[in-house]
Amino acid sequence: MARRTDARASAISTAERLFRIQGYTATGLIQVLKESGAPKGSFYFHFPRGKAQLAEEAIDCYVAKRMAVLRHISSETAGDAPKFVRQIFRTFADEMVAADFQYGCLMQNLANELPALDADLTKRVARGFLDSTEIIADHFRGCGFTSERASSAAAALVAALEGARTIARLERSPAIFEALADVSVRGWASLER
Amino acid sequence: MARRTDARASAISTAERLFRIQGYTATGLIQVLKESGAPKGSFYFHFPRGKAQLAEEAIDCYVAKRMAVLRHISSETAGDAPKFVRQIFRTFADEMVAADFQYGCLMQNLANELPALDADLTKRVARGFLDSTEIIADHFRGCGFTSERASSAAAALVAALEGARTIARLERSPAIFEALADVSVRGWASLER
DNA sequence: TTTCCTATATGGTGATCACCATAGTATGTC
DNA sequence: GACATACTATGGTGATCACCATATAGGAAA
Numbered sequence: 001m002a003r004r005t006d007a008r009a010s011a012i013s014t015a016e017r018l019f020r021i022q023g024y025t026a027t028g029l030i031q032v033l034k035e036s037g038a039p040k041g042s043f044y045f046h047f048p049r050g051k052a053q054l055a056e057e058a059i060d061c062y063v064a065k066r067m068a069v070l071r072h073i074s075s076e077t078a079g080d081a082p083k084f085v086r087q088i089f090r091t092f093a094d095e096m097v098a099a100d101f102q103y104g105c106l107m108q109n110l111a112n113e114l115p116a117l118d119a120d121l122t123k124r125v126a127r128g129f130l131d132s133t134e135i136i137a138d139h140f141r142g143c144g145f146t147s148e149r150a151s152s153a154a155a156a157l158v159a160a161l162e163g164a165r166t167i168a169r170l171e172r173s174p175a176i177f178e179a180l181a182d183v184s185v186r187g188w189a190s191l192e193r
Numbered sequence: 194m195a196r197r198t199d200a201r202a203s204a205i206s207t208a209e210r211l212f213r214i215q216g217y218t219a220t221g222l223i224q225v226l227k228e229s230g231a232p233k234g235s236f237y238f239h240f241p242r243g244k245a246q247l248a249e250e251a252i253d254c255y256v257a258k259r260m261a262v263l264r265h266i267s268s269e270t271a272g273d274a275p276k277f278v279r280q281i282f283r284t285f286a287d288e289m290v291a292a293d294f295q296y297g298c299l300m301q302n303l304a305n306e307l308p309a310l311d312a313d314l315t316k317r318v319a320r321g322f323l324d325s326t327e328i329i330a331d332h333f334r335g336c337g338f339t340s341e342r343a344s345s346a347a348a349a350l351v352a353a354l355e356g357a358r359t360i361a362r363l364e365r366s367p368a369i370f371e372a373l374a375d376v377s378v379r380g381w382a383s384l385e386r
Numbered sequence: 387t388t389t390c391c392t393a394t395a396t397g398g399t400g401a402t403c404a405c406c407a408t409a410g411t412a413t414g415t416c
Numbered sequence: 417g418a419c420a421t422a423c424t425a426t427g428g429t430g431a432t433c434a435c436c437a438t439a440t441a442g443g444a445a446a
Binding site (some may be wrong): 007039040041042046 | 391392394395396
């Protein structure tokens with residue numbers, strides 16, 4: 001039987017948004033339901049396992065969107081590592097500016113509340129990072145990097161992106177993305193003098 | 194009159210620890226008091242402004258310790274930027290290994306729960322990042338970097354450190370620090386082939 | 387039309403949250 | 417001994433937490 005309302009989907013997208021702004025523990029189900037317009041009575045009909053399940057579906061949604069963005073950038077800059085790196089930083093910076101620096105990364109926010117997460121959710125977060133990293137590593141391999149170096153460069157880029165989000169949010173400025181792009185592409189040596 | 198007990202200090206250090214592991218919202222005062230051994234009855238005697246004040250004192254303590262570590266590394270590697278960068282990554286990695294990857298960065302955890310923080314606490318977090326960055330920028334200036342480039346390189350390094358902590362915690366591995374040290378010092382160019 | 391399944395409303399559960407009022411104890415100074 | 421200060425115990429406040437039992441409304445399939 002087909003679904004008759006969008007209560008479920010809107011609850012997920014609202015949860016994704018609130019988890020990114022406030023974090024997992026700080027976001028109550030009542031707030032999610034109120035802001036999404038979804039009815040309170042049917043929450044445990046749609047999400048029998050409760051808040052944990054809601055978070056699982058939210059992160060699946062978030063990771064899928066993030067990977068789509070990365071894949072798109074990768075295909076646009078095939079074979080050109082510096083351009084790829086710059087384009088990633090610019091895209092993330094633009095997203096944050098557009099959202100007035102209100103949103104953190106959902107994976108990072110969940111990772112910072114690990115004890116509140118069950119094993120399943122923790123695995124999904126870790127998987128999200130691994131999958132993102134792999135897309136980036138693939139691109140580097142396509143630029144002629146050795147496999148090992150492509151992997152470590154990709155991991156470094158992912159970490160830098162996460163840190164940049166935290167800083168940008170606090171400073172309400174995309175400057176950190178520019179700084180990271182420069183350092184990443186040119187290395188410290190070129191910064192001297 | 195002199196203080197007669199260490200209830201206050203132990204509450205602060207316990208709060209710092211729990212905030213780093215669980216985050217701000219997820220950590221209840223009852224847990225802080227129980228784990229610190231501090232009596233429940235005197236909490237609002239020591240911290241009249243409640244949980245927010247406890248967090249303020251915890252972050253002051255955390256930032257002071259972090260800056261001391263950075264200053265020490267800086268003085269040990271004066272004039273040598275690559276060595277400085279590598280030493281920072283190694284020190285942070287060693288700390289995480291020693292603590293079995295249980296601890297996040299207090300500033301980052303608080304930054305990811307911004308809506309739960311009052312203005313005073315938010316300012317303290319931002320100030321902590323600025324002060325840390327400034328120590329690093331000073332070192333780069335001492336290596337002959339231009340002032341502007343020293344600042345942006347320092348900001349990039351701080352962001353990378355934050356992101357690395359998140360990843361390392363999730364992967365329970367210090368590998369990301371190694372990867373970042375390589376990329377930071379050598380740049381992407383040297384990773385090709 | 388009867389029977390399901392989807393979906394929602396209502397009204398709770400006990401637990402925990404940060405916070406506080408009141409009273410009392412311990413330890414210092416004078 | 418008098419007295420002030422430093423500290424703690426007790427027992428709450430109302431609010432919010434995630435979660436759930438029960439009843440029922442609405443549309444599709446039989």
